[in-house]
Structures are given as C-alpha cells and as structure tokens.
Amino acid sequence: MKVKITQRESSALYRLLADTTSDIILKTDRKGFIVHASPAIERLGISLPSMLIGPHIQDIVHPASAAEIEGRHQDAIEGRQGADWMEFPALTSDRTERWFEIQMRRLVDDRQRVYGALSIMRSIEERRSFEEQLFAAAMTDPLTRLTNRSAFMTMLRHVVEERGGEGCVALIALDHLKAINMKHGQTAGDEALVAFSEVVRSHLRAQDIISRIGGDSLGVLLPAASAEQAEAVCARIVGVLSEKRQIAGGGTLSLTASAGVARIERSVDDTLRRAEMALFFAKSGGRNRLEIDGKLQRGWSWKPGNA
Structure with a gap:
C-alpha cells in the first residue's frame, strides 16, 4: 500500500529527519549556495545561524573535488541526476579531511520552477577505513610488513604499461x-627473513619499491634506473649481507643473498623470466652473488670480494 503524505506532513517529516539523523541535509539555491542545513553540519565546523551568507557547496569539499561536486549540483538543477552516490572528501574548519557520500535532487515549486536542490551527505569514514584495512591485508606480507607478490605484479604492470618500461x-x-629452518627452527627462519628484508630495504633508493614475492625472495622495482645503477644497488646489498655477522636468530646466524637483475622490457612476463633466469644462475653459481641479465652469456658475475 502506498503511503500518502501531505505537504505539511512532508515538512514535519523533513524536520524530524534533519534534527535526529547523523546525515547532513543541505538545501541549496540554484547557484549552489547553502541556504539551510541540518544541525549535523556542525560536524564540519559550520554554524549557519552565525553566518550572514551561507557557504557555497564547493566550500565544504576538498579543492580537488570542487569542480566535480559543482557539476553534480548543476546536473541536479537541470534534472540530470542519477541514483548513484558521489564520494568526496569534505573539509572541517581546521582543514581536516573527512570522507562523505552525497546525493542530490532538485527542488521544484508549485509552478514547476526549479529553485534549488536538496542533498543528503552521509559519512563513510568507517567504511573507507575498513576498506583500507582490507586492502592493506590483501596486499601486505604479514611477516615482513612489505607489500606482497600481488601488489608487486600490479606495480610492475603499471611500470611496463603506463610508464613505458623504464627501469x-x-x-x-x-x-x-x-x-x-631445519637446523634452527621456524622462528629463527622468520627472524632471518625479517632481518634480511630490513637490510635490503635500508640500502634501496627512496624511489625503489620492495615486496616479498616468495618464501625466501624479495622483488625490487627500480624505476628509471639504468642497468649500471641497479647493479650498484644490488651489489651493495649482497656485499653488506656477506660482511655482516650474527644478524639474526638471537645473534647466531650469518646471512647471505643471491640476486638477479633484468631491465624492464617488452612485457611483465618477459621481464620476470629474465630476472628469474639471472637469479637462477646466481644460485647455481654458488650463491652469495649477483647476476645481470645481458651479461650472463659473457660469463660475467659479481660476488663479494670481486669488485
């Protein structure tokens, strides 16, 4: 059964919702200036009764979203609004960002003249926080706190496809x-991995990206790095690990690493295949060494003490 509500009842219902909901209800004129708002707008540090002229709807959003929300308001005024919600960061009086979603509908008088728009703003801070936590969990290795293989592949694909494959x-x-693991136990092995990850991380450049991509291996993206620069970075890492003593397992384990480097070319699969081949040769050549794709067939390799 359809509920029939008179105009006076609609007005009472609006006031009831405006006074009790945590949503922010806004009424704007045709130009987008706020002429009325529910008490919840005070969460943004705005007190309309104390203002001679209400703020424009653009004034409560982050500058990066101002044009989009102005366009959404114009769509509502012209009757083009859809049923979807727009997400945007709002700004509080102390310039703190808080995320909301908004939906707008135009207001029409008895003569079918459009005189403004009615909007509902709803906080989505909790939802975004939860989504960010889920994303972080899905993209992060819980042991080393580095990004995982899935994130590494996404970033590598971006470098190959969007940035022309430089690096x-x-x-x-x-x-x-x-x-x-077999000799000292899983806990010691985990400590070794964490110590290994920290050494690698500490010797990378600011622009380099590190991820744990396998049980014992890390992937490093070196954007815009030449083969010589990548070689220098990785040689330093392998050398530092070889020189350190008793850095894991309660001070009883010495660690070494093997590395393979390849230029980013053609495709993600081709790049990884060549880097994996270089790493394979580093391991099969005795470990504790660095191999560079492109130098493999010339019999080149680097290990601590070879410099």
Missing part, C-alpha cells in the same frame, strides 16, 4: 632459508 627489476633471495 630494472631485481629478485633477491635469502640463501639457504630451508636449511636455517
């Missing part, structure tokens, strides 16, 4: 992790 990829593996 290099390095695959760096902790040597003999399985033996560490």
Whole structure:
C-alpha cells in the first residue's frame, strides 16, 4: 500500500529527519549556495545561524573535488541526476579531511520552477577505513610488513604499461632459508627473513619499491634506473649481507643473498623470466652473488670480494 503524505506532513517529516539523523541535509539555491542545513553540519565546523551568507557547496569539499561536486549540483538543477552516490572528501574548519557520500535532487515549486536542490551527505569514514584495512591485508606480507607478490605484479604492470618500461627489476633471495629452518627452527627462519628484508630495504633508493614475492625472495622495482645503477644497488646489498655477522636468530646466524637483475622490457612476463633466469644462475653459481641479465652469456658475475 502506498503511503500518502501531505505537504505539511512532508515538512514535519523533513524536520524530524534533519534534527535526529547523523546525515547532513543541505538545501541549496540554484547557484549552489547553502541556504539551510541540518544541525549535523556542525560536524564540519559550520554554524549557519552565525553566518550572514551561507557557504557555497564547493566550500565544504576538498579543492580537488570542487569542480566535480559543482557539476553534480548543476546536473541536479537541470534534472540530470542519477541514483548513484558521489564520494568526496569534505573539509572541517581546521582543514581536516573527512570522507562523505552525497546525493542530490532538485527542488521544484508549485509552478514547476526549479529553485534549488536538496542533498543528503552521509559519512563513510568507517567504511573507507575498513576498506583500507582490507586492502592493506590483501596486499601486505604479514611477516615482513612489505607489500606482497600481488601488489608487486600490479606495480610492475603499471611500470611496463603506463610508464613505458623504464627501469630494472631485481629478485633477491635469502640463501639457504630451508636449511636455517631445519637446523634452527621456524622462528629463527622468520627472524632471518625479517632481518634480511630490513637490510635490503635500508640500502634501496627512496624511489625503489620492495615486496616479498616468495618464501625466501624479495622483488625490487627500480624505476628509471639504468642497468649500471641497479647493479650498484644490488651489489651493495649482497656485499653488506656477506660482511655482516650474527644478524639474526638471537645473534647466531650469518646471512647471505643471491640476486638477479633484468631491465624492464617488452612485457611483465618477459621481464620476470629474465630476472628469474639471472637469479637462477646466481644460485647455481654458488650463491652469495649477483647476476645481470645481458651479461650472463659473457660469463660475467659479481660476488663479494670481486669488485
């Protein structure tokens, strides 16, 4: 059964909702100036009764979203509004960002003249926080707190497809992790991986991106790095690990690593195949060394003490 509500009842219902809901109800004129708002707008640090002229709807959003929300308001005025909600960051009086979603409908008088728009703003802070936590969990390795293989592949694909494939990829593996686990236990192995990750991270450039992509291996994106620059970075990492002593397992384990480097070219699969081949040669050549794709067939390799 359809509920019939008179104009006076609609007005009473509006006041009831405006006074009790945590949503922000806005009434704007045709130009987008706020002429009335529910008490919840005070959450943004705005007190309309104390203002001679109400703010424009653009004034309560982040500048990056101002044009979009102005366009959405114009669509509502011209009757083009859809049923979808628009998400945007609003600004409080102390310039703090808080995320909301908004929906707008135009207001028409008895003579069918449009005189403004009615909008509902709803906070989505909790939802966005939850979504960000889920995203972080899905893209993060829980042990090392680095991004995981899925994130690494996404970033590599972006470099290949969007940035023209400039730079290099390095695959760096902790040597003999399985033996560490068997001899000293899983806890010691985990400590070794964390220590290994920290050493690698601390010797990368600010623009480099590191991820844990396998049980014993890390992937490093070196955007815009030449093969010589990537070689220098990875040689430093392999060398530093080789020189350190007793850095994991309660001060009883010395760690070494093997690394393979390849330029980012053609495709994600081709780039990874060449980097994996370089890492394979580093491991099969005795570990604790660095191999560079492109130098493999010339019999080149680098290990600590070779410089």
